Amino acid sequence: MLSEAFNMKNENGSSFVDPIRKPWVGVGFLALFFMLLPIWPVEGSWWGIPAWLLLALLASLLTSIFTAFVILRIWQDPEESTEGENDD
């Protein structure tokens, strides 16, 4: 029941790619998840801001960048190549 929808291919032969089935994507998200937790052994401040806070924000930014990359580059849907250019 689930498989038929994912075996579909478009006219270019591209098929569905579920990003979360790629092991490196899962590992990347897991690593970022642990980076989001404030558990690094850092002390003091950088530019007047606590180091742990800057690292937490950096982890958040990296998560956003990695997520956008996976969405735009790894996730593939066979519908895409048959679509027109206007998305609005």
Add this chain to the structure above:
Amino acid sequence: MTETPSLPFGPGALAVVTVYVLSLLGIGAYAYSQRRENSLHDFFLAGRTMGFTVLVLTLYATQYSGNTLLGFSGATYRQGLSFLVCVHFMTAIVVCYLLFAPRLYRLSRENNFLTPGDFIFHRFQSRFLRILVTLIMVYALCNFTLAQMRTLGTAFAGISQGRVPMWVGVVGLALVMLVYESLGGMRSVAWTDSIQGAMLLMGFSLLMVLAFIQFGSIPDALSKLASHPETMHKVQAPSAEGVRNWFSFIVLVGLGAAIYPQAIQRVYAARNARVLKRSLAVMAFLPLTTALVSVMIGLLMAANRPELGGAGIAIPSETILTLMCLEIMQASTLGYWLVVLIFSALLAAVMSTADSALLSISSMVTHDLYGQTFRPNADQAHLTRVGKTVTWVILMPIVWAALVYEGNLIQLLKLKFELLIQCVPAIYLGVHSRTLSARAVIVGLVAGLLVTLVLIALDIGRVSGIHAGIIGLAVNLAICFMSFARNPR
């Protein structure tokens, strides 16, 4: 209802807000003229024609509510930097979409899904599971809408200054929402969300600029907080229990908010896969422009107005944004009008979140409960009429509860994510696994709900920083994985 400090809004400001509210009715009328057919799919999913700009703004306006502005800044004021977790859990929502949305989108195109219940029935072939999941989702959304209506009262009180009774404002704004929603369904909601989302983004940007001008920089605020023994804890890294609480928050909100029915329906409503992908990619960055702004406002106020949370002072921390606005609008005419815009954005944030939730409730009650259970042969026009009626019938008790009800049941209504995440195996595992059975999901779901409710009834909302709902979910998942182990193929 939270008591709001007085903001000196004049008749001009009220006129701007009135024009904005009336324009929503105009959008509803235009959406009505754009309908293509009298069907549930056209009414509840806008005929699956949502383009990039509308989809990204409606996702944004739906996900970021009045609570993001008022609640997050208030929580940061009270707890300090430990509430930075809100940026992480809002980012986690987009990551969690990736766990199921690619497959769910593909399946929805193949099978014409309207509600999350459609996927549940398609995957598990169980009417009971469909009804169970739908009831939990309806409950979570009623709770969510109630919270929005209460915030609407707070925002309205801030704007009207008692010139219009609060109940008139809340009932009036609810009526406006009902009218535009009944006229155009998802089209109205998505288009008004687009305006509201744009206002919200603009409001957050302005707020940050004004806050820096009025209260100084973040390093200064952090230095002030660190130099006082009473506020020093607000800049320190979370303790071990605090870290566990971050973990729990990220999992709870990330997994829970991604399966809000209104979010799933926006996945269904995307015009095509590319539109959905581009919209979700933009959403991945919005916590940094929205939740982070609320955190910075909370910090600036904690550093510059630390007395508000002091002993014997009755001003609730959820009103610190209003207090900040009061100072900004008193400083200059420009500040005054910018605060008018910010409060309109706040009103927009609340209305956009509430209207999306309401439309989703209506679709699930009409399609999953009434249509599939009681009138499986009903025609689309009849179901669409029922859907519109359901919207009105549901909102009335919610508005009443928001305005007057203060009984013990309110404690139960605070549960939302805790119960909603018990649907995680049905959706996240269901979309990937071919062997997970309906029976295992039902047993896991019931066990997860029971564990969560018992812990909460015993007043154990968290165990070592971990939310009761996460413990319930662990039990729920353990049952599902045991079923995998017994039936691996």
